[in-house]
Amino acid sequence: MDFTNTPYLESSKVLAHAKRLNWRTEVLIARNRKFFEGKRVLDLASHDGRFSYSALQCGASYVKGVEGRQEAVDEAFSNMEKMQIDRSKYDFEQCDLTAFLRTVEPGEFDVILCFGVFSHLVSQFEVLAEVKRIQPSLFILDTWVAREPMFKNFRNKMVNYIVNRSIDSVQLNNRQTGKWNIFNHLRKIVKQPSGSIVLLYEDPNAPGATIDKSGLMAWATNDALRMMFSHFDFNATEVDWHQQGVDDWRQLTDYKNAKRVSWLLQPSNTK
Numbered sequence: 001m002d003f004t005n006t007p008y009l010e011s012s013k014v015l016a017h018a019k020r021l022n023w024r025t026e027v028l029i030a031r032n033r034k035f036f037e038g039k040r041v042l043d044l045a046s047h048d049g050r051f052s053y054s055a056l057q058c059g060a061s062y063v064k065g066v067e068g069r070q071e072a073v074d075e076a077f078s079n080m081e082k083m084q085i086d087r088s089k090y091d092f093e094q095c096d097l098t099a100f101l102r103t104v105e106p107g108e109f110d111v112i113l114c115f116g117v118f119s120h121l122v123s124q125f126e127v128l129a130e131v132k133r134i135q136p137s138l139f140i141l142d143t144w145v146a147r148e149p150m151f152k153n154f155r156n157k158m159v160n161y162i163v164n165r166s167i168d169s170v171q172l173n174n175r176q177t178g179k180w181n182i183f184n185h186l187r188k189i190v191k192q193p194s195g196s197i198v199l200l201y202e203d204p205n206a207p208g209a210t211i212d213k214s215g216l217m218a219w220a221t222n223d224a225l226r227m228m229f230s231h232f233d234f235n236a237t238e239v240d241w242h243q244q245g246v247d248d249w250r251q252l253t254d255y256k257n258a259k260r261v262s263w264l265l266q267p268s269n270t271k
């Protein structure tokens, strides 16, 4: 799939370079083609429909895009027409994606895409709970992640370690005995999960931003994402962008530097 000479390069208001769109399509969609072929796809925050189009090009039978901004929805319809896609294969709706998810029946979509929007929301936990309820075969999450300062990360791990030890000894009656060894404790501390969610304001008038008028967004660290996936019992595989064959990282430096990450998620009781 190649975005060169497609209307998406003109209509997209957020990072629309053919090379970037091609690689995102290749890595996130085309390499998971088996999940798309003949399947129904829900594209959350579909913007001008660029990844809805990718999903159809990779074999999806139908795609529904949900997008908070009406002007982007209009562009999405117009782009599909320009690309001469059969009208019965797609639909776009202006709606808050979290509100839309609440209306979806379990099994209604086989694949759910959530690209470039997760960090702009404050409803991350609800989104994951709804996706879990809907039970798609695959949920693909692609998002900016925050970084946690090392001292804060270590302090949080230490708190978790202390709590877990106290649960062990008080609730499980599993008293720690033996010689006190600082290295042993340090080793266990660094293995503890710990994540942060940074609350920030962005300009809600920017085209890629939250649709919430307050501009509030909740930006999670990658470790916080891991903890959320574990909380909702998703089988989670992180896409290793360095193993995908990208030779020229221009237009993809956020992936190269792990400022943006991609996850393949499956609710634990689906295959």
Ligand SMILES: C[S@@+](CC[C@H](N)C(=O)[O-])C[C@H]1O[C@@H](n2cnc3c(N)ncnc32)[C@H](O)[C@@H]1O
Pocket (backbone or CB within 6 Å): 014, 044, 045, 046, 047, 048, 051, 066, 067, 068, 069, 072, 095, 096, 097, 098, 114, 115, 116, 117, 120, 121, 207, 208, 209, 210, 211, 212
């Ligand atoms: C950065 S763009 C990402 C577009 C596309 N999914 C991609 O990855 O290239 C974020 C999009 O999310 C939309 N958006 C933000 N908050 C939303 C919400 N709560 N519900 C639906 N769309 C939302 C914005 O209007 C914008 O089109």
